[in-house]
Amino acid sequence: MLQRTHVVLSLVLGALLMVSAATGLVLSTGTLYEHFQVAPSAGQNVAEVVERIAGQVQGIERIERAPSGELRVIFSNATESDTVIADPVTGLVMGPYQPSVFLSWVRNLHRELLLGEPGRWLSGMAALALLILVVTGCWLLARRLGGWRQLLRPIPDRGGLLYWHLVLSRWTLPVLAILAVSGLYLAAISVGMVDDGQDVAPVYPAAGYSAPAAEIGSLPALRNLDLQDLRELEFPFDPLQANFYTLRTASGDGFVDASTGQWISYQEHGFTKRLYENLYELHTGAHSPIWTFFLAGASLCLLLLSGFGLLSWWHRKRMARVLSDNAPADQAQVILLVGSQGGTTWRYARQLHQQLSSNGLAVHCANMNQLQPHYPGAKQLLVLTSTYGDGQAPESASAFLGRLSLSKLGPELQVAVVGFGNSQFEHFCGYAQEVEHQLQQRGLRPLLPLHCIDRNALSELNQWARALGEKLRVDLHFTEQTPPETGQQLELLSRELFGEDSESPAAILRFGVKPLRRSYGLFLVRNPASRYAPGDLLSIRPGSDLAPRLYSIASSDEDGVLEVCVRKHPAGLCSPMLHGLQVGDCIEGVIQPHPEFRPSAGRHPVILVGAGTGLAPLIGFVRKNTHQRPLYLYWGGRNAQSDFLYQAQLNEYLADGRLTQLGLAFSQAAQPMYVQDRLQQDAGELVLLLKQGAQVLVCGSREMAEGVRLALKPMLQQLGLSIEQLRLQGRYREDVY
């Protein structure tokens, strides 16, 4: 409901909001420019400055102080009538006042869309829409980050428009809320719905103030008024009839006797007027350059947020269009929900949708995050989902379990879940298993048991298709799909070999990446996948019809090379092929982002634990630690003489502070030791680090990770914690194979 309100409102009033944001940006930039044009007038009193101006200009009617501090002098004498501007510090007349025609037009567009009264109502609606968007956006953000208390925690970088939408909105929501509330109030005033307190005026002087005027510079009321508090000073219209000044200040308005310089009457601003002044100030940043700067930033962000929002909506629409015959959710017989991050699962979902629909079934297909509370006409629910991270949900299913817990789905639906995963990962199809479990808990009846597909194996998938076909009495069959992303061209630039004499040596391989260019009509665009950071994965197929193997990347695209560290499995397919490469040879690979396996933002200590080639992403994190955040690296190898990967670099990073401490363990040393033993040796220090909020990242073999968990368990127990709790806090992450 919240999400729908957010999207519908953004779409309906998107154009209006974008006009408001763009004009707001121009206006605040204009105000900022004015602030920098005018020297600040600290400590000047009104009498002094006005006296100097009066010495240069005859027939002054009024002096206005603009919010930027600029003084505008309106005069009329026998020869001319005009407005000039005066320097607030020196009182010198600087020239004629020439307001920008463009800015006036933009202001008019911002306030009333150049439409007069109806435009003011529309602007008010834009402000109201912004307020609703801010509230629903805040709610959605809290929900996505796991609660209101988590609002400040780092947003998982999954790339894409949604990530930037979340990052930008988090920092701008408070300023946008202020802009929305103040904008709504000002719009309500402009259409006469709310009083601005202007009609509470000081008592007009009774007749009799016609004594000769004194020198203006000597008048006490003006001498006691700081120039910064002046709003407007009106000169007597006819000095012989009414010899008093009308004075408007920041705190109140009144009349000043021109001969004695005393207040004749004074009316302090009431609550309504002060409210108006403060909200006007908040909306325009008129008196504060710093606040104006924030407003300009917020307007720019609002423009970007509207743009990102519209683009993601268009993207979703395009996805939906690809599925012709997608039945509406409330009329479908079969619901097909898809959890995907890289898009592979969607390709199979489309095939399934097409075949079921062409057999006369009304099928509704959507992302898992779009789960509805209730499907009135549906009998079967099919869920196809991949798994990411440590058995986590893919992007398009991140909110599924939360929505499921609020839904009304029950035994009226039969369900079949298919997991798409990779058995190289510890939690093979871990998320699909969790989804299956939760659906069973809600009482949905099983249509088919959970089916896990390893690396998109077509034979396994068709086994499931046959079983489903029998249940639904249709003929179903999946065919191979060519992946949309073609790989990067990788040219081997250098290789370093370790443990050459052993059966399974390791090699550090550095590749040059040739950015693939895709064409979009007339445009050639750099493939975004050629961006990578330590911890991301390189996927390589040892043969065209073989499943890809993954390798952790140790470098980032900024380093100019793609570095991996590969252990040779003598009877394996991919690793011997990589070890056999010569400098200059080229292969194809696909870079897969893996933002879950990275130190989280902040200054908390990080404990890196790895063995063998598991060092690859860890050394990358150390290399990037130029801000010298406390980093503790524990690494286990076989032999200190022949198998010590990155030895020289590790010493260099220890010396320059990128690495705080290095703990080594060698299994073939005189006193054999594994990395988990080394952790136990430092238990005291590690407990202290964990107490300070340290994050633990583990990379390498499954057996090693198991040993590390066992070693950490008693340390965490001392702090009343467990590995699972640490995992939930995002402080324990594994990349094991």
Ligand SMILES: Cc1cc2nc3c(=O)[nH]c(=O)nc-3n(C[C@H](O)[C@H](O)[C@H](O)COP(=O)(O)OP(=O)(O)OC[C@H]3O[C@@H](n4cnc5c(N)ncnc54)[C@H](O)[C@@H]3O)c2cc1C
């Ligand atoms: C997230 C992740 C990150 C990884 N990062 C790295 C990394 O940085 N560095 C690295 O070196 N590896 C890494 N791997 C492992 C890598 O993906 C491969 O699994 C590894 O290189 C072996 O691939 P292969 O093709 O050489 O062996 P495969 O052909 O996949 O064989 C795997 C093993 O099975 C054995 N085997 C194969 N066929 C048979 C058979 N018929 N009968 C019995 N045994 C058999 C082989 O001897 C071999 O030991 C990572 C894996 C994952 C999941």
Ligand SMILES: Cc1cc2nc3c(=O)[nH]c(=O)nc-3n(C[C@H](O)[C@H](O)[C@H](O)COP(=O)(O)O)c2cc1C
């Ligand atoms: C960074 C990363 C993490 C992964 N983690 C897991 C995992 O924990 N368990 C698993 O079974 N598969 C894992 N996979 C494999 C994907 O689930 C699998 O490739 C799937 O087919 C991707 O489908 P999608 O493109 O639709 O998202 C991971 C893949 C990547 C790139």
